[in-house]
Amino acid sequence: MCLGIPGQIVELAGGHEHLAKVEVAGVRRNINIGLLEDEPLEEGDWVLIHVGFAMSKIDEVEAVRAMEGLALMGQAYEDEVQAVAESRIR
């Protein structure tokens, strides 16, 4: 739950729901980007995601490092990716 998982924004939806489509570990899911309101986000940007919310904008180098670090965690990482894949935020 507290694992931050990096995702790349593929589509900004706009609207009061503050949703964006991101690609996380090969799956595309909606997340909420409302906590990064003060930060201009563009398609292609990387964010660190906790429980379906982008918590901080990161650069691609950090995203790759974080992803490699997570992959080393084994089961905890697989559980997180599985949970993301089952998410259907609208």
Place this chain on the structure above:
Amino acid sequence: MRFVDEYRDPVAAGRLLGVIEDLTGDDHFKFMEVCGGHTHTIYRHGIEHVLPDGVELVHGPGCPVCVIPMGRIDDAIAVAETPGLIFTSFGDMMRVPGGNGTLLEAKARGADVRMVYSPLDALRIAVENPERKVVFFAIGFETTAPSTALTLLRARDDGITNFSVFCNHVTIVPPIKAILESPDLRLDGFLGPGHVSTVVGNRPYRFVADTYGKPLVTAGFEPLDILQAVAMLLAQIRQGRCEIENQYTRVVRDEGNPRALEVLAEVFELRPYFEWRGLGFIAQSALKLRAEFAPWDAELHHEVPGVRVADPKACQCGEVLKGVIKPWECKVFGTACTPETPIGTCMVSSEGACAAYYNFGRLHREVAVSMGRRGA
């Protein structure tokens, strides 16, 4: 130095370890890593065994699943067993035993308990089931509390009235203070939590240096981050400084995330007190929904037993959470208490010290002992 080979950059790791060894000399330092994510990294990579004998890492209370007391699990189960209700929870919480079993067992008895990834998934379930009440079991430090807050704002704005939150969010500063006040433990400094600090920033930790005279370095989650933060703590001590520093600058800003802090203040207020597993009742250490959000506050709409349940006698999670004992020093570790059949919370969550040690740490320790390095 077998473990160093597993690190991303063995040369950098070796260099940092050299610095750490020089700074440590013949002295002994005890640092607490507050965050469960750090505990996981430390055991996963055998960091405690590459550090010199004079640097000891003890694990803190920063695993949100671990600190929820048994009574609150029973409260959650009581709500979950309300006929017709859908109870939603993060996966980790479903296996945590209360006095009355786990949420998974309640599900097996017929309660409609569903695992969700996000509070927004719980809200979606409410939208899809307008005739049923849906409760979200909210847990976590400031890392996840803003997510619950934004979900509640959306529920209010969209007029979703069959959704409510059973709020168990806690805050990071009071337990650090409780540990500093505890006579059980003498610490020389802290590795500050990485992700919590993306929200709260580094300013809330100033009291650690100003009032208690201990340094704190906010750290990232890579093995190299941990080593660098340890080196920064030692450098402060050797140079006679005592400051709040940030090793994880690539993600954490000193001021935190202002928007997240704003929504926290809009939706939540501090509870007068809250029970923590192992630490007991701590004043103003947890969040509850503000009166304006009463329609979405599950505690106001459902009967909860609200009974304090003592941990099982054999379970020493409390001492593990305070850093007083190491996981393997608990009487039931690895025998009666395993990740498959956990007795205490620290064995449930992947961020719990016991689960992390059970899964990774003991292997490193066996190798380290056989190589003549520090074991216990």
